[in-house]
């Protein structure tokens with residue numbers, strides 16, 4: 001055995017020595033021939049996915065990370081890295097440096113190896129990469145099917161893991177660190193007319209599944225909703241439910257703090273795709289010039305409100321709104337009649353949703369959520385009182401929260417409603 005090692009070592013030494021004395025052209029020729037010769041015997045091909053390519057994040061590297069991470073908990077592998085970071089919902093698994101795993105795609109084994117190292121040079125930073133090896137006869141399958149499949153799966157994993165974030169604008173920019181919203185409001189917990197809720201959920205789902213349709217008819221893939229109604233009727237709650245349903249980030253825009261139409265345009269351009277842009281109390285943010293009568297906006301308003309109506313219209317449906325896709329605009333107001341009709345038009349505000357004072361049906365949904373009861377002998381009193389008063393779901397929810405005892409809670413609400421009826425009757429007599 002020792003003599004074999006000695007022979008191999010001598011061959012290597014002779015080869016290196018000879019190689020050093022050969023002219024460069026001949027050396028290059030020999031290595032090319034040598035590589036060709038070894039390739040003939042090697043049946044595998046390897047693809048390398050570096051984390052960064054020309055200082056841009058390599059999407060294939062990221063996708064492989066997510067895709068492989070999903071299979072890691074289910075396969076036998078000696079070591080894995082497990083993480084839970086703030087802005088993802090679930091545990092994330094990743095491969096340890098210099099380890100390998102086999103993924104089976106269409107019954108074909110795909111061998112993945114993960115590497116990391118430190119770059120040489122002035123700034124020492126970590127370089128990470130995956131190597132994917134497969135039998136060379138599957139090269140076309142890998143490029144045409146396997147890699148696109150990984151990209152698609154990774155997108156789905158990303159969507160599933162995402163947490164909803166709230167972005168707010170400050171000093172003409174979106175704040176660099178959005179807040180993670182853990183708002184528990186969903187369409188299940190929102191007390192709202194059953195038919196309206198169903199219509200809205202269907203509308204959102206239809207919109208989400210219509211990307212190709214919008215493209216086909218040449219329309220920008222965006223949708224606008226106007227939520228209007230008295231304070232406390234659940235406009236903000238509904239926005240949270242929409243964001244949770246779609247898993248979309250929220251960009252909350254206070255128009256009165258935006259310094260110009262130009263800034264408004266920039267803010268819109270820097271919102272992410274598949275997000276909800278909210279303009280709360282749109283009627284308070286801008287005093288509208290009456291476009292129908294043609295009366296000019298008074299100078300004092302022009303000074304106060306730096307965003308103009310035309311800037312806003314441009315923002316809703318101008319060329320700018322083409323930048324991005326899957327965008328939802330939500331405007332809220334307590335006074336729909338104060339909004340310029342131009343803004344309310346279909347295409348800008350496609351669906352107008354009236355959130356009203358608490359109805360008996362909404363009360364029953366709140367009772368189920370707050371008191372965990374679907375019926376009670378005192379319910380008929382509430383049913384009689386509710387049509388006589390203007391009470392918001394927020395007010396009812398506040399009463400129901402005062403005690404966990406259903407009887408005491410409903411009695412408290414009846415008392416509150418009766419007081420409101422009496423106040424109303426007194427005013428009526430005056």
Ligand SMILES: Nc1ncnc2c1ncn2[C@@H]1O[C@H](COP(=O)(O)OP(=O)(O)OP(=O)(O)O)[C@@H](O)[C@H]1O
Pocket residue numbers: 189190191192230231232233234235236237238334393394395397
């Ligand atoms: N329809 C509803 N279903 C369940 N809870 C509700 C509903 N409406 C209001 N609430 C409760 O009342 C609170 C306040 O409601 P919300 O902020 O959504 O009302 P709003 O219409 O946005 O009010 P405003 O016009 O004053 O901004 C919510 O946090 C929620 O707990």
